[in-house]
Amino acid sequence: MSRPGWFGALLALALAAALTFLTLPVLAIFIHSSPRELLESLGDPSARDALRLSIATTTVAIAVIVLVGTPAAYLLATRAFRGRALVVTLVELPLVLPPAVAGIGLLAALGPNGLLGDALDDAGLELVLQTAGVVVALIFVAAPFHLRAAQAAFGAVDPRWIEASRTLGAGEARTFARVAVPAALPGLGAGLALAWGRALGEFGATLMFAGSFRGITQTAPLAIYAEFAVDFDGALALSAVLVAISAALLLSTKLLARDALARA
Amino acid sequence: MRKRAAAVLAAILTTAVAACGSSASGDEDLVVSAASSLTQALTAYGRSFDGGAVRFQFAGSDELAAQIRAGVKPDVFASANTSLPDRLHEAGLVGRPVVFAGNRLVIAVPAEAAKVSSIADLAKPGTTIAVGSEEVPIGSYTRAAIGRLGGTRSAAVLANVRSNEPDVKGLVGKLTQGAVDAGFLYVTDVTATSGKLRAIELPTSLQPSVAYGIAVVAGAKHPAAAQRFVAGLLHGKGADQLRAAGFDPPPT
Numbered sequence: 409m410s411r412p413g414w415f416g417a418l419l420a421l422a423l424a425a426a427l428t429f430l431t432l433p434v435l436a437i438f439i440h441s442s443p444r445e446l447l448e449s450l451g452d453p454s455a456r457d458a459l460r461l462s463i464a465t466t467t468v469a470i471a472v473i474v475l476v477g478t479p480a481a482y483l484l485a486t487r488a489f490r491g492r493a494l495v496v497t498l499v500e501l502p503l504v505l506p507p508a509v510a511g512i513g514l515l516a517a518l519g520p521n522g523l524l525g526d527a528l529d530d531a532g533l534e535l536v537l538q539t540a541g542v543v544v545a546l547i548f549v550a551a552p553f554h555l556r557a558a559q560a561a562f563g564a565v566d567p568r569w570i571e572a573s574r575t576l577g578a579g580e581a582r583t584f585a586r587v588a589v590p591a592a593l594p595g596l597g598a599g600l601a602l603a604w605g606r607a608l609g610e611f612g613a614t615l616m617f618a619g620s621f622r623g624i625t626q627t628a629p630l631a632i633y634a635e636f637a638v639d640f641d642g643a644l645a646l647s648a649v650l651v652a653i654s655a656a657l658l659l660s661t662k663l664l665a666r667d668a669l670a671r672a
Numbered sequence: 673m674r675k676r677a678a679a680v681l682a683a684i685l686t687t688a689v690a691a692c693g694s695s696a697s698g699d700e701d702l703v704v705s706a707a708s709s710l711t712q713a714l715t716a717y718g719r720s721f722d723g724g725a726v727r728f729q730f731a732g733s734d735e736l737a738a739q740i741r742a743g744v745k746p747d748v749f750a751s752a753n754t755s756l757p758d759r760l761h762e763a764g765l766v767g768r769p770v771v772f773a774g775n776r777l778v779i780a781v782p783a784e785a786a787k788v789s790s791i792a793d794l795a796k797p798g799t800t801i802a803v804g805s806e807e808v809p810i811g812s813y814t815r816a817a818i819g820r821l822g823g824t825r826s827a828a829v830l831a832n833v834r835s836n837e838p839d840v841k842g843l844v845g846k847l848t849q850g851a852v853d854a855g856f857l858y859v860t861d862v863t864a865t866s867g868k869l870r871a872i873e874l875p876t877s878l879q880p881s882v883a884y885g886i887a888v889v890a891g892a893k894h895p896a897a898a899q900r901f902v903a904g905l906l907h908g909k910g911a912d913q914l915r916a917a918g919f920d921p922p923p924t
Contacts, residue, residue, distance in 0.1 A: 525850075
């Protein structure tokens with residue numbers, strides 16, 4: 409047996425193991441709930457409220473992440489400055505924080521007794537136990553996913569294109585909008601999808617910072633957790649819906665980015 | 673550079689493993705699933721328990737019961753009510769439950785600068801309240817008490833609820849962080865915060881009967897030790913720890 413053959417078999421085996429392990433729980437959710445049960449679970453008004461809230465809060469959070477995160481990532485990817493590595497590490501830190509730590513941190517920073525508690529109160533801003541608090545928690549845990557992917561995407565754009573655009577007289581902003589963003593689009597789309605998926609699944613930080621109240625702060629993962637104790641099948645069905653939505657998001661973002669690249 | 677990074681990583685991992693080393697536990701531990709509100713009392717009892725090492729899992733009683741229904745097998749299940757162990761017993765999943773402690777529902781407020789000082793304050797517009805979710809015992813006791821306020825008053829209190837927390841830990845956290853003005857807790861939870869929270873007693877007419885049930889799980893790995901653990905909670909070191917934490921003797 410030649411060496412590539414032996415190594416190739418090992419690679420295939422590793423992939424098979426990874427695929428089985430990573431898909432089995434998802435598969436189990438769908439095997440457990442028939443399509444009819446899925447539809448019935450959507451008929452439950454509290455499940456519908458939770459899904460609606462999840463979609464609304466994640467959409468707002470993703471909009472903020474994209475609007476602020478994309479230019480920030482562009483700066484990190486295209487400029488060299490002192491302490492850049494430190495800044496990159498700091499903005500990526502929430503990636504590795506346990507959700508409970510994120511929740512405690514948010515309370516300590518933005519809670520009524522937190523660092524900025526009085527300032528927020530003076531400004532008339534209430535976050536804790538409010539829908540706005542859910543959005544804040546989602547942005548905190550999901551933004552690093554987009555920042556990281558966007559940085560990599562901008563970093564991979566050929567610097568000569570950017571240089572050429574500048575030489576041709578396009579300003580900094582025009583170069584960013586007309587050259588860098590279109591060229592980095594697939595990577596930006598992937599980052600957006602990851603961040604959106606992470607936001608949809610957020611549980612711990614939301615519960616600790618924003619609490620759980622139907623229609624206000626009870627997102628789909630919190631509803632699944634509440635349901636789990638009383639109605640395992642209902643929780644499974646709602647889980648399946650969440651998986652389907654996340655998968656559809658992931659797929660459509662990837663397809664959109666690919667189409668955009670083909671047109672560019 | 674890479675060598676240095678590897679050395680740092682190795683140092684972190686070694687420290688972490690060493691720190692956890694002593695707590696690594698084997699299959700011989702007695703596993704006890706218990707209501708969050710029992711955390712302090714049972715942890716103290718576990719240290720003095722002479723039937724071997726005890727491993728605790730504290731969460732909302734309803735979550736723990738759901739785990740047992742899903743096939744998880746601790747040795748002992750201690751619930752903040754009697755209906756969850758009773759139902760598991762009917763399903764053949766746990767042995768006959770016994771009542772081992774009582775507790776009192778109270779209104780909990782921050783010790784300093786509390787906005788709420790009476791039940792009437794709970795119904796005022798603008799007061800924010802956290803309660804247990806409907807499924808967890810603290811939540812159903814709370815709803816029973818609020819229901820006894822009667823029609824418009826109970827509706828006014830319920831309208832001020834801002835969060836339905838999955839267990840008492842969540843409620844204590846929301847209160848100590850000042851996220852809400854008041855919450856419904858067991859008096860033992862308030863005692864356990866050592867002064868951060870203050871309890872406002874409920875009048876007898878509103879007070880629900882809070883009884884804790886415990887049972888040995890069917891097919892427990894350590895049935896003998898589990899029985900001893902339960903017995904110690906009825907008469908012995910466990911009962912002493914429960915009284916020290918402020919639990920009442922089992923209501924009759």
